[in-house]
Amino acid sequence: MTEASEHDGATPERGAAVPGQDGHGGGTGDAGVGTRTRSGTGAGAGAGTGAGDGAEAEAGTGAGDAGAWAERSGAARPGRAAAPPVPRVRLVDVAREAGLSKTTVSAALNGTGRLSPEVREKARDTARRMGYRPNATARQLRAGRARLIGYVVGELADTPWTFLESPYFARLTGATAATALARGYAVVLLPAGSLQSEWAALPLDAVVVADPVADDRIVEDLLAARIPVFSDRSVEGRPGAHWVDVDATAVVGQTLDHFHAQGARRPVLVVPDSTTRFHREVDAAHRAWCAAHGLPVLSVRAAEPGNGPVIQAVETALGVGPDRPDALLVVAEASPPLVLDAARRIGYDVPGDLLLACVSEDETAVHTEPPVTTLSLRPDAVAEAGIAHLVAVLEQGLRETGGALVPVRLDVRASSVRRG
Amino acid sequence: MTEASEHDGATPERGAAVPGQDGHGGGTGDAGVGTRTRSGTGAGAGAGTGAGDGAEAEAGTGAGDAGAWAERSGAARPGRAAAPPVPRVRLVDVAREAGLSKTTVSAALNGTGRLSPEVREKARDTARRMGYRPNATARQLRAGRARLIGYVVGELADTPWTFLESPYFARLTGATAATALARGYAVVLLPAGSLQSEWAALPLDAVVVADPVADDRIVEDLLAARIPVFSDRSVEGRPGAHWVDVDATAVVGQTLDHFHAQGARRPVLVVPDSTTRFHREVDAAHRAWCAAHGLPVLSVRAAEPGNGPVIQAVETALGVGPDRPDALLVVAEASPPLVLDAARRIGYDVPGDLLLACVSEDETAVHTEPPVTTLSLRPDAVAEAGIAHLVAVLEQGLRETGGALVPVRLDVRASSVRRG
DNA sequence: ATGAAAGCGCTAACAT
DNA sequence: ATGTTAGCGCTTTCAT
Numbered sequence A, B: 001m002t003e004a005s006e007h008d009g010a011t012p013e014r015g016a017a018v019p020g021q022d023g024h025g026g027g028t029g030d031a032g033v034g035t036r037t038r039s040g041t042g043a044g045a046g047a048g049t050g051a052g053d054g055a056e057a058e059a060g061t062g063a064g065d066a067g068a069w070a071e072r073s074g075a076a077r078p079g080r081a082a083a084p085p086v087p088r089v090r091l092v093d094v095a096r097e098a099g100l101s102k103t104t105v106s107a108a109l110n111g112t113g114r115l116s117p118e119v120r121e122k123a124r125d126t127a128r129r130m131g132y133r134p135n136a137t138a139r140q141l142r143a144g145r146a147r148l149i150g151y152v153v154g155e156l157a158d159t160p161w162t163f164l165e166s167p168y169f170a171r172l173t174g175a176t177a178a179t180a181l182a183r184g185y186a187v188v189l190l191p192a193g194s195l196q197s198e199w200a201a202l203p204l205d206a207v208v209v210a211d212p213v214a215d216d217r218i219v220e221d222l223l224a225a226r227i228p229v230f231s232d233r234s235v236e237g238r239p240g241a242h243w244v245d246v247d248a249t250a251v252v253g254q255t256l257d258h259f260h261a262q263g264a265r266r267p268v269l270v271v272p273d274s275t276t277r278f279h280r281e282v283d284a285a286h287r288a289w290c291a292a293h294g295l296p297v298l299s300v301r302a303a304e305p306g307n308g309p310v311i312q313a314v315e316t317a318l319g320v321g322p323d324r325p326d327a328l329l330v331v332a333e334a335s336p337p338l339v340l341d342a343a344r345r346i347g348y349d350v351p352g353d354l355l356l357a358c359v360s361e362d363e364t365a366v367h368t369e370p371p372v373t374t375l376s377l378r379p380d381a382v383a384e385a386g387i388a389h390l391v392a393v394l395e396q397g398l399r400e401t402g403g404a405l406v407p408v409r410l411d412v413r414a415s416s417v418r419r420g
Numbered sequence C: 001a002t003g004a005a006a007g008c009g010c011t012a013a014c015a016t
Numbered sequence D: 001a002t003g004t005t006a007g008c009g010c011t012t013t014c015a016t
Helices: A012-017 A019-025 A030-039 A041-059 A068-075 A091-098 A102-110 A117-130 A136-143 A167-182 A218-224 A248-261 A277-293 A307-319 A336-346 A363-367 A379-396 B012-017 B019-025 B030-039 B041-059 B068-075 B091-098 B102-110 B117-130 B136-143 B167-182 B218-224 B248-261 B277-293 B307-319 B336-346 B363-367 B379-396
Strands: A148-153 A186-189 A206-210 A229-231 A241-246 A267-272 A298-302 A327-330 A355-359 A373-376 A404-406 A409-411 B148-153 B186-189 B206-210 B229-231 B241-246 B267-272 B298-302 B327-330 B355-359 B373-376 B404-406 B409-411
Touching (some): A091 A102, A091 A117, A167 A186, A167 A379, A186 B167, A218 A229, A241 A277, A248 A267, A248 A277, A248 A327, A248 A355, A248 A409, A267 A277, A267 A307, A277 A298, A307 A327, A307 B363, A327 A336, A336 A355, A336 A363, A336 B336, A336 B363, A379 A404, B091 B117, B102 B117, B148 B167, B206 B218, B206 B379, B229 B379, B241 B248, B241 B277, B241 B379, B248 B267, B248 B327, B248 B355, B248 B409, B267 B277, B267 B307, B277 B298, B298 B307, B307 B336
Parallel strands (some): A148 A206, A241 A404, A267 A298, A267 A327, A327 A355, B148 B206, B229 B241, B241 B404, B267 B327
Antiparallel strands (some): A186 B186, B373 B409
């Protein structure tokens, strides 16, 4: 079967899509063009080529307007609401129009092969004039991968999209998408606790699983489907799974050391009741730190990560017993201004009789009075390290599942510095 | 070329991927299998089929474990770090293994065609046992579309990913992804102010453009590429562009009416200096409302949408002249607790001598003392209406570009209710 | 009821 | 230097 006859039978309309035809006569009769091409195959091809040559000079006027033909074509069919959508221009259409082969045009457009400058230019020009855009799916099929990565968080599976409302995940999500895109990968958003059915139809090269919870099946499902997984340290050792993580022990250590240096002897910890590795490690690190310093283990668990439950836990933490705490570390995404207000309502002066620090990426912390000390988990760094690793695995065939620990950053502000 | 010979030359390794082989002997010599299949073509195919039949009984134990073979296969090659990745199981592999044709297996798996129950079951069972997963890209190519939609916001193009940190966009993004996914479309995140180069390689069926700014090229570029655009009302009338929007006039009207009913006569507006349709309309509606009520037009523009600039604008707004305002409407994504604190620092009692309302999706508003009145722009409703429209356009070929106006919702809380 | 073959649009060996 | 051809993996007429 020749290229020319590909248009017969299966897709008789295609001839009408040849750009030169609309560009040629302008108002010479849209219906006439359609009729002509529908009847004679060879004639359609011939007319298209001829018209294209004529239109070439005209197209020279606007260099960058790849959409010129498309717009013209659309404008030529104003009232036709029920008309079938114009078929897209394919490589073969450009090739025929330019009087070249698919190979040549492909090489010209991709900058591959050895072509004479004139031919390359002719191919490119024709493609531009016709508004040709390569079919991404066909390229992907050919390439064997889609350069698409999934992004899913483990926490908050009962409210599958609220993770975006947490400053930490918002940042992590953005940074992941940004870094990936810079490497040529697009990110698709999946709901927390995604099921097979939600990603099975997607050509995912890999999936990033942020903070998986202890009992979710996501990681296993993905690995069973032989999709590389990039997650936190909890996946360490699983074949096909890779990790990057923050140093949870350092989170606790750095902050409590800082409190201690300021004279605090009764620091209290507020942490959500979560089964992510991070929260479990924070808890363990806290106990260890207190034991090592001979201080009481004061902590309150928030029922959930939201502002409401965390503020409530803060109130509980600050109200305990006759011996009130003298420092508060909130390891949960709560709004710093709200935490500060809560402490005040209970009667604390910050930092007078309570040092305050929050693990948070929320920029409101710098706008309170006093500004609130925060500990950043460096979502941008996590994303960068993760995507770098991902690219290495996908493109250099890296097999090692070793991961990386990203250091956290303590931003000391007035809320945790004893005055005087 | 027969099906059997497809494995020759091009992909000599494939024979080794037949599941039965790994399941068969366990430690009988992994290298031997590789060598065997690499040398003899006919032998490889034959061995694979035979081994598969043997493994069939074994696989009957676990019904739902689609990944059983995959895991077994991986476990069988523990030390081989440099081994080429195991090729994926294709439809033809399943067909050969089951002794059926591609057609039959495809029909069996998709529930199409008329097949005998036994054959259908056999095909399905074999596919499951082999861990077959259809190649999404091939399906997309066949189907002519990828069920993939892009999502990009217009605002904040200088910091292309911070939009996720705004509660409104976080919600809109999540709701868009959720609604789309429920309809079978996945959402890819694009940076604010995306260029052609960032989405050109993606098989996007459509793109959602949230709040385009006046001068950005995104919408034009997409339309020129004949990609359907779903955006706000600012794209009204453009062929190929569809819209859903919030009623910006109602935002101002409802809130100022509410203030007015509470006795406020000097309401002041804080709005960011942005060229989105929403902000421009808010500004216009404000002037109109003030004129209609014979009240002075008090407003302050924040340089940018962030917390810092908006709080600064609030301070300016509340400090103006000898006649202090008696109500404040913040139409910008600022943290309600911060706005409240700012008002207090300047010396206002809320709601005693200042009524306060914020256009915000930030849930911290309910946790302040007093809770802050908010006006929700209903991102969930916007997303739902938008995606519903998108699906209608993409799947029912809807051509009308008419859009929909989503009503806003005023949540009156103590911050805007005069006491007594 | 089942299978053979065409072809979605593209790229890359392999001619010429 | 340019063209011909064979697939990527799947679904779908159309025969049988």
